[in-house]
Amino acid sequence: MSYLRPTHLATACAAAAIAFASPAQANDLRASLEEDMPGLMELYRDLHANPELSFEEHETAAKLAARMRALGFEVTEGVGQTGVVSVMRNGDGPVVMLRADMDGLPVIEQTGLPYASKRTATPASGVTTGVMHACGHDTHMAGFIGAAQLLAERKDEWQGTLVMILQPAEELGLGALAMLEDGLYERFPKPDYTIAFHDAAAPAPAGTIGYTPGYALANVDSVDITVKGIGGHGAYPHTTVDPIVLASAIVMKLQTVVSRNSSPLDPAVITVGSFHAGAKHNIISDEAKLQLTVRSYSDESRKLLLDGIRRVAQGEAITAGLPAELMPVITVEDPYTPSTFNDPGFSEERAAAFRARFGEDRVMQWPAVMGGEDFSQFRRADPEGVKSMIFWISGTPAEMLTALEEEGKPLPSLHSPFWAPDAEAVVKTGAEAMASAALDLMPANGG
Numbered sequence: 001m002s003y004l005r006p007t008h009l010a011t012a013c014a015a016a017a018i019a020f021a022s023p024a025q026a027n028d029l030r031a032s033l034e035e036d037m038p039g040l041m042e043l044y045r046d047l048h049a050n051p052e053l054s055f056e057e058h059e060t061a062a063k064l065a066a067r068m069r070a071l072g073f074e075v076t077e078g079v080g081q082t083g084v085v086s087v088m089r090n091g092d093g094p095v096v097m098l099r100a101d102m103d104g105l106p107v108i109e110q111t112g113l114p115y116a117s118k119r120t121a122t123p124a125s126g127v128t129t130g131v132m133h134a135c136g137h138d139t140h141m142a143g144f145i146g147a148a149q150l151l152a153e154r155k156d157e158w159q160g161t162l163v164m165i166l167q168p169a170e171e172l173g174l175g176a177l178a179m180l181e182d183g184l185y186e187r188f189p190k191p192d193y194t195i196a197f198h199d200a201a202a203p204a205p206a207g208t209i210g211y212t213p214g215y216a217l218a219n220v221d222s223v224d225i226t227v228k229g230i231g232g233h234g235a236y237p238h239t240t241v242d243p244i245v246l247a248s249a250i251v252m253k254l255q256t257v258v259s260r261n262s263s264p265l266d267p268a269v270i271t272v273g274s275f276h277a278g279a280k281h282n283i284i285s286d287e288a289k290l291q292l293t294v295r296s297y298s299d300e301s302r303k304l305l306l307d308g309i310r311r312v313a314q315g316e317a318i319t320a321g322l323p324a325e326l327m328p329v330i331t332v333e334d335p336y337t338p339s340t341f342n343d344p345g346f347s348e349e350r351a352a353a354f355r356a357r358f359g360e361d362r363v364m365q366w367p368a369v370m371g372g373e374d375f376s377q378f379r380r381a382d383p384e385g386v387k388s389m390i391f392w393i394s395g396t397p398a399e400m401l402t403a404l405e406e407e408g409k410p411l412p413s414l415h416s417p418f419w420a421p422d423a424e425a426v427v428k429t430g431a432e433a434m435a436s437a438a439l440d441l442m443p444a445n446g447g
Contacts, residue, residue, distance in 0.1 A: 027357075029150060029439075033432055036149055037424065040431070044142040044423050045115040051104025051133045053121050054169035055178075057082045060102050060141070064166055067145055071152040073164065076188070080178030084166040085188050088152065093160025096438045097191035099375060100137070100144035101170035107132040111420040135171065135414045136199035136395060139426040143197065146431025151438055160442035161189045173220060173337035176377035185381060193346070193441050194378045194388045195434060199395040199426045201411050202366075203404060206422035207429045209354050210366035210392035213347040217340035217390075218267075219302045220372035221294040222333040225250065225313055227277075228326040231286035240284045244277045246320045247288035250313050250328070251275065254292075257308035268305055269295035269370050295370040297339050306332060340376035346387040353440055354391075354433060366392060393429050395421025 052060050061077060065084045069075045073086035082102070106123050108130030109116045119131040148164055165184070169175030200210060227250065229243030251272050262268040270292060277288035292309070296302040313328040355363045379388035396411060397420070403409040412418040 029436060030432060032150060032153065033146060033428060033435075036146055036431075037428060040142050040146045040427055041424060043145060044138055044427055047138040047141055048113070048133050048423075049115045049117055049119075051117050051119060051131045051138070052102070053106065053123055053131060054103040054172045054175065055081050056121070057102040057168050061166060061168075064102075064141060064145065068148060068164065071148055073148070073152075079165075079184060079187075080168060080175060080180075080182045082168040083175065083179045083182075085179075085184065086148070086164045086166075087188060088155075088162040088164075089189075090155050090161065090442075091159045093158075093442050094192045095161045095163060095189045096441050097163040097165060097194045097378070098144065098147060098434050098438065099165050099167055099194065099196040099378070100140040101167045101175065101196075102137060102141060103169055103171050103175070104131045104137065105134045105171055105415060106130070107134040107415065107417050109134070110417040113420055132417065134416060134419050136419070136421055136426065137170070139199050139395065139421060139423050139430065140197065141166070142423070142427045143430025143434065146427060147434035147438070150431065150435040154439065157444055158439050158442040159444045162438060162442070163189055163191055170374055173372060173374045174335065176374040177335055180377055180381050190382070191378070191386055194375075194386055195350075195437050196375050196390045197393055197430045197433060198373070198390060199414075199421050200392040201413050201416075201419060201421075202392065202394040202396055203401065203411065204364065204394040204396065205401065206394055206396055206398070206425035207362065208394040209351075209358065209363045209429065209433065210394065211342070211347055211351045211354075211363070211389070212366055212368050213342055213344040215297040215339055215368050216342050217368070217373045217376065218269075218295040218297055218370040219299075219339045220337040221292075221296075221302065221306065222336070223292040223294055223306070223309060224331045224333075225290040225292065225309070226329040226331075227288040227290065227313070227317070228322065228328065229284070229286050229288070229320075230322075230326075231284050234282035234284055237284060241320055241322055241326075242284050243286065243288040244284070246316060246322075247275065247277065247290055249316045249320075251290065253312045253316055254309060257305060257312060261308050262301065262304060266301050267295075267297060267368075267370065268301055269293070270305060270309070271295075295372075297368075337372040337374050338376045338380050340373045340390060341379060342389045343379075343387045347389045347391075350389055350391070350437055353436065357432070357436055358429070391433070393426050393433075395423070395426045397422045 109132040232240035274291035
């Protein structure tokens, strides 16, 4: 998935001087975490070196499930294929769900790390490739285990039910839905609050927390358009209806759906990422294929874009003179990844608590992006009953920030074979932030 890279560089660069320091007051939670960090970093390195693709996270799930059992959680494996649900009941009170994602990506690692992944796998494409945690899910899992350890040690400081889930297949946008369809909210306590974090390749010091109230990430639709035509000899185009010319017209016209049909105040993206047609210089094909990614925030905006795509494709085909039986075929992939909405009041409350804990300069509001995240499904399953927030933790190493500021060298993005976050900063911040949020939401004796 593609995640936050704030564009307000002046603000971020000013923040680059911020030290990764503890607040002035004593912090028992942080002191305990410092003792746990060597073990958590050993776990991180193991996870990084041994990634698994979506819905194939069998070894990862098993080793983390064993750790959760050892901490005293009731653990169920195989939820949504390879997901893990761990429950700790601690009296009456709210139900808080913490989530981490487990899957790696079909990327050949080029970080040069001593524990770099050398694994290979064959995904659905049929092409054997390297596998890498190029999106930082290894830091998420290590931070997740860190939070679990802190909360298990402090059962006398909270009251309620803690549900911690390890989710498969976030990179496909299918894992959260798979867990829900496998009875996540029926077989296990349904949460009042859901919280997750994601590392970010952001121009901000490693360990900086970013949050976005309201829409944070977009609806992600994959759309295929099969454009039909009447083929023939390239020397006699007047005897054909050229699907390449028609598909090209569709590509250009699609841009007006965003620029002229969608409100300029409502973010929207239609990108044609693939265009395939023809096989030889002098043959006009009878078919062209387009692949689109479509991004929006609201359900209404999503419908406007998808309806516009259908209208443009059919309208251009009619203009080209195609008969009704040769109209373009539009396929919208289902299920899609719905937009991620952070409950505004809940997000501001959590951000205020993070500021109090980590310091004002360590917590920033960041703009929404058009990337996607299927964490959205957990709130969408019960929008009235579940308050939800995903937040970001910058993983950008100091040397990368220096190169950005002094040389203008771009940061590697998530999904890059060169992405090697400052894992210790991400794991440490993620574990403390998740554990402290759970403690705040489940106070002992109701607060």
